Amino acid sequence: MTSLGGVEMVDWNLAVATATRLVRPGPEVSRDEARDVVTELRRHAKASEEHVRGFTRLTPPGEAGDTPVLVVDRPGWVRANVAGFRELLSPLLGKMRERRASIPGGSVLGTVGGKVTGVEVGMLLSFLSSRVLGQYETFAPASRELPAGPDGGGRLLLVAPNIVHVERELEVDPHDFRLWVCLHEETHRTQFTAVPWLRDHLRGEIQSFLGETEMDPSTLLERLREAVQSLTGSRPEGERGEGAEGGADDADEGTRGSFVELVQTPAQREILGRLTAVMSLLEGHADYVMDGVGPQVVPSVAEIREKFQQRRASGAGRLDQALRKLLGLDAKLRQYRDGERFVRAVCDEVGMDGFNRVWTSPNTLPTKAEIAKPADWIARVHRKTD
Template sequence: MTSIGGAEMVDWNLAVATATRLVRPGPEVGRDEARAIVAELREHARSAEEHVRGYTRMFGEDADGAAAPHDTPVLVVDRPGWVRANVAGFRAVLTPLLEKMQERRSALPGGAVLGAVGGKVTGVELGMLLSFLATRVLGQYETFAPPSFDLPAGTSAGRLLLVAPNIVHVERELDVDPHDFRLWVCLHEETHRTQFTAVPWLRDHLESEIHAFLAETDVDPSTLLERLHEAGQSMTGGRASGEDGEGSAAESRSLVEVVQTPAQREILGRLTAVMSLLEGHADYVMDGVGPEVVPSVGEIREKFQQRRAKGAGRLDQALRRLLGLDAKLRQYRDGERFVRHVVDRVGMAGFNRVWTSPNTLPTKVEIAKPADWIARVHGDAGN
């Protein structure tokens, strides 16, 4: 990434240091128990692979009649580990946008000074947001993970992260069987890994859309910094939207919305449809596999849905809105409804035609109206 006066738009090292310093510690777990949890999560990740493949039927068989195992790594991490992994991913994906913003800033009087100060400020603000997110993510398939010791350069696949302290925290909060809950979470994340390893073009398609979105960005650096500062102020007890009568969480704009041009809105519509498909498919699969391998899946799903719907306090709601997390929750719901409707109508094999090419992915309208996707892709065969 280019820099002005040796300063980047974001001080990434400071972001990591800030997040790891501020992130709340996880639940109390003894050393032996922690080792057992890590071992169990790794084992569940392995067993979930077989369950997901059998249920989704997304993989063909090799010459010996069996599907080849995934070659993507599984990492069980703590909250600081999740922060470090995501900062590396953000840095790789956001490079085009930040370079563009940096070029614009270089033309301003005193741009070098602004760069030195702004990078530090943005690093702190980003770190504060990551400390918030690090307590909420249970698992994640890193589609765009940068090269590392466990993911050599040239590897097109990503890696699977399981955030052990968050999984333990939620299973205790919901008061559900911990072994069942851990496998249930692994089924969801394994579905994401299967989506990207079974559909070779999917990663490149998403990357192309994201780069197109960033290339269209036309936003003043100060505007984006203002949004990051607003989120950071919420984290430290400053005023959040809706707390002083000057606005509401519903009226505030997310960090994604603030950088939208007309072209970006079109791209974002396609990205939203794809993410709804991926998240909804994962939810559908984790519950579909569940009854056979997770005895208490009904109780887990009911309590987990109640937790999602309940949300948290006004501060948490304001941050979720600003970060676009409310949209992600809608993606789970809308996408799962789309998958369920299509599978009910044309079966799993019929649904799997969605993975044929970018042209068979559902549009944002079709996510809400799955019958339209069936008519477009299956024609009379879907009737």
């Protein structure tokens, strides 16, 4: 994972080592219990294929749906995501590396900066690795340890220790909860395997967002410093956000938002609006499917849903809430809620087949405004047929 052609902007090996060292231990389980959890998750993942495809009426063509399902621990999730990040961020980091080369002493800056950034990336991944239950990796380079689908297709990750931790914390039926999680993640797998153009469209939008980044490494480091200060509350007095008034608590609320928001240009904000709409659609669709299939195959789905929603909303204390805001995870929670409302409203009005027109082409995807007003999407997409 190191570059032979020069020093990387991010020391990815160090990121993995840092995250692995800092990652919290999972819940205590015996060897037999761990083996049973892995076996059951794989069985539920397989069963979820039929449930999800029958409910959504989406069927992957040919071998497209044959992407691997991997049950991993927290370090395994870190390694998979570092590989994905490295591939996705490669154009941006290459661009910044070229700029760094023109700066006097740039190679030294690169060596030091790459290690510092590697540690920071590792710290963030260690935080996230204990919170993710499952993930469909859309951009997943294949390796011997981490296989991926054909032609650079994705892979489904189920993080076993996190699933066990949450089912115990919520005090819900573990077998029902594991199937419930698999239904959500299998929906994402079906979305990308049944809609062949979706992966390339999303990659193009992300690359456009990254391509609009016009900053040298020193500027990026300054932005990162601001982000860290907004998290720790160490921003010097007089440098609080525009909305801040009063004491320290108000200053925390007036910070400039997530790190993604800190690096946006006007063009990036436009692209991010489109990305937000797509992600709201994908997450809301997964929640809608999970709830739609749930009553048929998950007896305690109502209890699980209620307790899980409460957990999503509450966070785990002040530090957790600050990190969620910094990383943009609060926005992701809104995507679940807003997207699910959009999908439900459309399905109620035009049925599942009518909703599935959303997968026709990038032009039929909802805009950010249409996510909030489903009737506008229905009018635009269904107007000709009507």
